[in-house]
Amino acid sequence: MSELLQLKGTFSYDEYKLILEALKRKKTTFDDALKGEFIILRHDVEFNIDRAQKMGAIDKEYGIKSTFFFQVISSAYNPFSVKNKAKILSLIEMGHSVGLHFYISHVPTNNFEKLEYEFTQQKKMFESGLELPCKIFSFHRPPPWVLEIRKDYLFGALNAYGPSFFEYTPTPKTIKYISDSNHKWRYGHPLDNLEFSKMQILAHPDEWSKEKNLTELEFLKSLVDESRRDYISTVDEELKSFAPYRDKIL
Ligand SMILES: [Zn+2]
Incomplete structure (x- = not known):
């Protein structure tokens, strides 16, 4: 049995490293992606900043630059505590980018005004708390009305679901979207989709560990x-x- 077959769906660092092998010579940041072919590596952080830091270190081992998105109004973690802020800033030192994971679950459907207001508020918190510019963001649990906004730049920042990085269709022709949400490769495995010249891989650091048999x-x-x-x-x-x-x- 191939190593990939054995490791597929274990969400272990060994499986993750097989994926990174395939990304080593690709353009992996959102800025690169605006210029041509890419495999973007995106990390939304929902629960655990330590696991984000660990994943950042593994990406760096492979010479890969990735983008981490942190929430600022989460009940699970405080990105601004002295310890957590230092961990987040260490990702920048590793060469990665850091953006806002924009929490919108409390924004009523089709209320664009409230969406913009929320963005402005969360951006202010991000920038003053982390002392970093908020140049890029990803929506947390985006509903259809939000995904239907087809713009690369929204509220003055780069939108991870913008048309250059994400095709809003279940059957993408050009840009493959892959996610590990809920410990499932619901849109297929990254290594089974390398025929796409453009791909966005969402790997939540929370979902991965060194264990292979959990x-x-x-x-x-x-x-x-x-x-x-x-x-x-x-x-x-x-x-x-x-x-x-x-x-x-x-
Ligand atoms: Zn999220």
Whole structure:
């Protein structure tokens, strides 16, 4: 059995590295993609900044520049904490780009005014909190009315779902879109679609780990456990009375 067949769908770093092998000589950033053929590597970060940093380090090992998108109003993480901000900025030092993962689930359908207002607000938070310009963004869970806005530049920033990077159709002719959402290659595997001269791969760092044989339950548990440990260490640092109980809570 080929290595790919064995690893396909494990969402392990070994599977990820096989994909990176194929990307090594490709144009992988959104800026490159405006100039010709590409395989964009995009990372939306939903839960775990440590896993984003790890994935950034692997991309760098392969000499690949990718783009990470962070939420600014998420309940799962605070990108502006001293620790998290340092981790996000380390991605820039690795040569990657960082943009806004634009949360819009509370924006009513077809309310373009509210959409623009939200963008302005979240952009301000991003720029003041991370001290980085917000030049690019990806929508988080974009509904059809949002995907139907076919513009590369929206609200003064580059839109990851713009027509140069994403074809809004279930049967793309030119630009293949691939995503690992919910631990599934729902639009096919990147390595099975290399005949496309243009491709956008969305790999959520949260979904990947070094483990090759995790069940769905074990994968979800690992994600929750990591976040729990992070929370516990924050309480431990801030609350003196926590120490005697720490081990019982862990
Ligand atoms: Zn998202």
